[in-house]
Amino acid sequence: MTSQYxxxxxxxxxxxxxxxxxxxxxxxxxxxxxxxQGMRVMVSKIDIDTFxxxxxxxxxxxxxxxxTAQSGTGAxxxxxxxxxxxxxxxxxxxxxxxxxxxKDEEAASKMLREDEEKFKQLLARFTxxxxxxxxxYADTRExxxxxxxxxxxxxxxxxxxxxxxxxxxxxxxxKMEEELKNAVxxxxxxxxxxxxxxxxxxxxxxxxxxxxxxKLTGRQKEMILNTVYLxxxxxxxxxxxxxxxxxxxxxxxxxxxxxxxxxxxYSFTD
Numbered sequence: 001m002t003s004q005y006x007x008x009x010x011x012x013x014x015x016x017x018x019x020x021x022x023x024x025x026x027x028x029x030x031x032x033x034x035x036x037q038g039m040r041v042m043v044s045k046i047d048i049d050t051f052x053x054x055x056x057x058x059x060x061x062x063x064x065x066x067x068t069a070q071s072g073t074g075a076x077x078x079x080x081x082x083x084x085x086x087x088x089x090x091x092x093x094x095x096x097x098x099x100x101x102x103k104d105e106e107a108a109s110k111m112l113r114e115d116e117e118k119f120k121q122l123l124a125r126f127t128x129x130x131x132x133x134x135x136x137y138a139d140t141r142e143x144x145x146x147x148x149x150x151x152x153x154x155x156x157x158x159x160x161x162x163x164x165x166x167x168x169x170x171x172x173x174x175k176m177e178e179e180l181k182n183a184v185x186x187x188x189x190x191x192x193x194x195x196x197x198x199x200x201x202x203x204x205x206x207x208x209x210x211x212x213x214x215k216l217t218g219r220q221k222e223m224i225l226n227t228v229y230l231x232x233x234x235x236x237x238x239x240x241x242x243x244x245x246x247x248x249x250x251x252x253x254x255x256x257x258x259x260x261x262x263x264x265x266y267s268f269t270d
Contacts, residue, residue, distance in 0.1 A: 007034075007043040007108060008051070009100040010083045011264070014039055014123050017090035025079045026051070031087075034105050036112030039119055042087060043108060048101060055099060084264045088130070094122045095264040122269060125230075131268065132229045132239065132261030134199055136192055137221035142254025144184050151183065192225040195246055195257065202239040203229035207267055221256060228267040236262070 008025050013033070022031040024044025033040035054076055080098050087093045102108045112119065200206040209226040217223055231239050243259035250257065 004048045005045055006048045007102045007104060008046040009096050009102050009108065010042045010044075010080065011087065011096045012039050012041055012094040012112075012119050012123065013087060013091045014127070015091045016040060017087060022083055022086050024083065025076070027079065031083055034108040034112070036109065036119075037116060039112065039116075039123060041102075041108045041112060042083070043102065043105075044083075046101065051101070088262075088264050092123055092127045093264055094119060094126060094269060095266050097266070125268070126265050128234075129204060129230050129232050129265065130236075130262035131265040132203075132231050132236075132259065133263065134196070134225065134227050134229070134243065135223055135258045135260075136195060136225035137217075137219055137256040137258070138188060138224045139221050139254035140184065143188065144180060146253045147184055147187060148180060188224055191250065191253070191255070195250070196225060196227055198246060199239070199242055199259075200229060202235050202242055203231045205230040205268060209267065221254075230265055230268050231261075 010031065016033050020031065020033070023029075024031050024046065026044070026046055029045040031042055031044045033042055077098060084093060084095050088095075102111065196206065196208070206227060206229045209228060211223045211226045214220075214222060229239070240259060243257065247257040247259075
């Protein structure tokens with residue numbers, strides 16, 4: 001049985017980084033450029049059958065929850081990221097999603113021609129910029145206690161409850177629990193929205209992503225916000241300082257703010 005070869009595509013660049021000596025996703029074939037009009041698609045030769053078999057194994061592992069399975073999925077995905085990250089260090093990159101395969105150089109050239117205007121706009125949009133992420137995790141119990149301690153209506157209800165008979169105090173306590181639950185949900189939404197908007201002041205663009213369940217995050221605290229920003233290099237230090245200030249400001253409420261980056265701008269390619 002003969003192997004079927006194709007080109008694994010990592011993304012588009014305006015200028016080719018020099019010197020270009022990057023091992024591809026299979027760690028055998030080097031990355032090279034297929035030229036277009038003012039842009040290039042970065043590719044490496046790949047055995048399609050072997051790669052597809054590896055991908056099936058990766059997605060099979062992703063359905064498991066053991067640490068061993070998770071570590072096993074990392075190598076192939078990391079190899080893709082390593083190439084994109086290396087390119088990003090010296091040139092503007094429009095990254096492609098993991099698993100983008102082209103038939104041959106002719107197919108790569110055709111893609112560049114057909115989507116030329118779109119790709120040029122993305123290259124211009126990403127020049128001098130990178131993606132940064134913000135995730136907020138909440139300890140709901142600690143946040144609830146904070147609201148109960150600091151919100152006047154709940155302080156007043158607690159004072160009133162202490163003066164009531166046992167039965168009346170119980171009923172007021174149940175009412176307080178329900179109102180506190182609603183207040184916590186509203187306040188979490190309000191706080192996360194305020195943080196999102198505040199950090200966006202130092203970004204060119206901001207985008208909300210879906211929050212991830214605890215099964216995937218591996219965190220004890222619940223993720224309440226998952227967002228990304230497109231930030232100019234000149235404003236990164238200011239962006240990071242603002243993130244640090246916000247993290248310190250909300251720590252007493254049981255919130256953890258996690259700022260990460262720089263990343264290739266995957267979230268802004270659509």
